[in-house]
Amino acid sequence: MPTVRTIAHEFLERRGLTTIFGNPGSNELPFLAGLPESFSYVLGLHEGVVVGMADGYAQATGRPVLVNLHAAAGSGNAMGALTNAVYSRSPLVLTAGQQVRSAIGLEAMLANVEATQLMRPLVGWAGEPSCAADVPRSLAQAVFEAELQRRPTYLSVPYDDWSAELGDDVTATLGRSVRRGGSAGEDQLLELAARLDGAASPVLVLGGDADALGLFDRAVAFAEERDLPVWVAPSPHRLPFPNRHPLFRGVLPAGIGAVSSALDGHDLILVLGAPVFRYHQHVPGPFLPRGATLVQVTDDPGEAARAPVGEALVADPGAVLDGLRAQLPGRAPRETAFVPAPEPAAGERALHPEQVFAALRETQPADTAYVVESTSTNSAWWRQMDLRRPGSYFWPAAGGLGFGLPAAVGVAMGLPGRPVVGVIGDGSANYGITALWTAARYQVPVTFVILRNGTYGALRWFAGVLGTTGVPGTEIPGLDFTAIAAGYGVPATTASDVDDLRAQLKTTSAGPRLIQVDTELTTP
Structure with a gap:
């Protein structure tokens, strides 16, 4: 009969989660035993470094990645780095070992008390299986939630679960798949296209998601076709537009009044793949310049709901971008003359x-x-x-x-x-x-x-x-x-x-x- 461990390994292998970033403790060893040869384990010497490496790997590949942490202490060490992964929307699947089930209530050494609460509110989902037979389904949920939400998830597993034998019906988990749809409706695209076409001075504000979702080249083509000036949303974790392109206006400052001043003169602000906005310095002022309206396109309902201003369309930014390009006539492509960098400033006592x-x-x-x-x-x-x-x-x-x-x-x-x-x-x-x-x-x-x-x-x-x-x-x-x-x-x-x-x-x-x-x- 298959064990929880063999089913988990096979599920991860089928989903392509064969690179594991980790720093194991005793609770994690039963999961790591017998890893198939197709898996590779990348050891980090501190859990914050482990999560940072996994964050970079997930952003570079665009795929979920498995992270293996140790119980409460190791998970706690990872939380500082986890904040970056949350806001870069990296689909990390964090797994942590738990004490044997009979010792959790006793709060034995290395028990993770109330494990599902430990990483909240940072993770998008957290779970601990109710019994050994539920481990494969819970692991699948952790992976699918990370993919769907584009946010880290957390699964705590008692270490005596991994050797438990399961019935053959558990193999049904292995073939599961979950996919997201998210195209905008035709009426929504037509309305947005009409507003953009009718604006006297529209501007495009791109966020890091435009790069993370593979929209870099399409965003450049759209801006060039419509001759749109482009700003990058404040505090970008990715660059969604060439920074020496003649349409590039810079990175927006991270203060409310400062953003409004930078966008002054534009009557329609189209924000694609970014929150509105990631402010930092407290710079009071109006959220938008006088006479301006803002439309945000994001696939993150949370970003849309918490924005302080403007209208939001919750949809796949790539599908919306493609729809706008199909609806709106654009000028023919032409050779782009990139802006040269200025002469660098020189330092007096050391290099500038x-x-x-x-x-x-x-x-x-x-x-x-x-x-x-x-x-x-x-x-x-x-x-x-x-x-x-x-x-x-x-x-x-x-x-x-x-x-x-x-x-x-x-x-x-x-x-x-x-x-x-x-x-x-x-x-x-x-x-x-x-x-x-x-x-x-x-x-x-x-x-x-x-x-x-x-x-x-x-x-x-x-x-x-x-x-x-x-x-x-x-x-x-x-x-x-x-x-x-x-x-x-x-x-x-x-x-x-x-x-x-x-x-x-x-x-x-x-x-x-x-x-x-x-x-x-x-x-x-």
């Missing part, structure tokens, strides 16, 4: 971040995927980079530090053959530093560029914004990432000047490498 980013732009292949976690250098980044391909940019979607190093490993694993560069601030790097060991252990071909300025630069900037200057805890001097990297097995160097940096960036490596660059302190 613009010099670092210009060196990356000049030396790295055009299809390089960048994983960026250097919050104090945002303005310098967008001034210098030239990103024209889908999947070129990944950022911590919730702003939680510790994403950059692990996600770069996950993205590189998910995009074999494509160059991957992690651009990480020295403050951020410490939150996910053990990802270096995984990169070395699995010889992941990723370049880590560490920008070292000895401070939490964004925090110092916020101190000024909030009028709280002179606060402690913003300085982090004395960090040597070349020595740290060497300890984890990653070859590391220091770039002394721009020419040295360019020379190092032009070289390639079959595995991971780290380049430390001292930079001037800048503001976002």
Whole structure:
């Protein structure tokens, strides 16, 4: 008779969830025993790093990925990284071991008390099977909920369940499939097309979902056909439009009044694949400029319901985009002249971040995927980079530090053959530093560029914004990432000047490498 474990393994294999990111404890060993040869287990040394790697991998591949965590303590360690996965809408399937059923009520060591509540409200679904026979169905639900919601799910399984024998009827779970529909109605498309065609000064605002859903090229074609100026929604975790395209207007600021000011002069604001909006700094003001209306297109009902302004159409953004292109006449395609980057600013005591980013732009292949976690250098980044391909940019979607190093490993694993560069601030790097060991252990071909300025630069900037200057805890001097990297097995160097940096960036490596660059302190 089949066991719970063999059925679970076969289900996961059929669904393509054969890469497992994990950091196991004793409760998880019975699930991991006897993994088929088609599975690969990627070990991380901390649960936050495990989830960060899985987040990057899921975003890079566009597919669900299995994460294996340890009970309550390990799951708790993962929650900071989980916030980023929630807002990047990554379909992570988190599994955690639980004590044997007879010991849970006793609160024995490593029991996960009220396991289904632990990860809420972050996860979109959480469950613990009522009995061993319900494990395969519960696992299937965790996978399908993650796919349908595009949000992490969580399943806690008592470890004595895995060896339980099941009847043959449980194999019915193996052939299940769940698919989503979500096209807009014809009347809705006609109405939206008419409004767009009748607007005097429409503008397109794209969100990270446009890249995550594979709409990058179609969004570019639509903007060009309609000659629409394009903004990227505030705090993007992906880049949905080439940032040096002549129609690109920039990334919207993350304040209410600031967004309104940036969009002033437009009478129709079409938001595709983004919340309205991910605000950050408290900048009071009107939500929209005077005389403007906003229409949001999203497949996330939660995003639509919580928006403070505008109309929302809950539908597949890709289907809506294709429908609008079919309904609206557009001009013939023409050669696009991209806007060149300006001359980079120069630092006085160290390299200016613009010099670092210009060196990356000049030396790295055009299809390089960048994983960026250097919050104090945002303005310098967008001034210098030239990103024209889908999947070129990944950022911590919730702003939680510790994403950059692990996600770069996950993205590189998910995009074999494509160059991957992690651009990480020295403050951020410490939150996910053990990802270096995984990169070395699995010889992941990723370049880590560490920008070292000895401070939490964004925090110092916020101190000024909030009028709280002179606060402690913003300085982090004395960090040597070349020595740290060497300890984890990653070859590391220091770039002394721009020419040295360019020379190092032009070289390639079959595995991971780290380049430390001292930079001037800048503001976002």
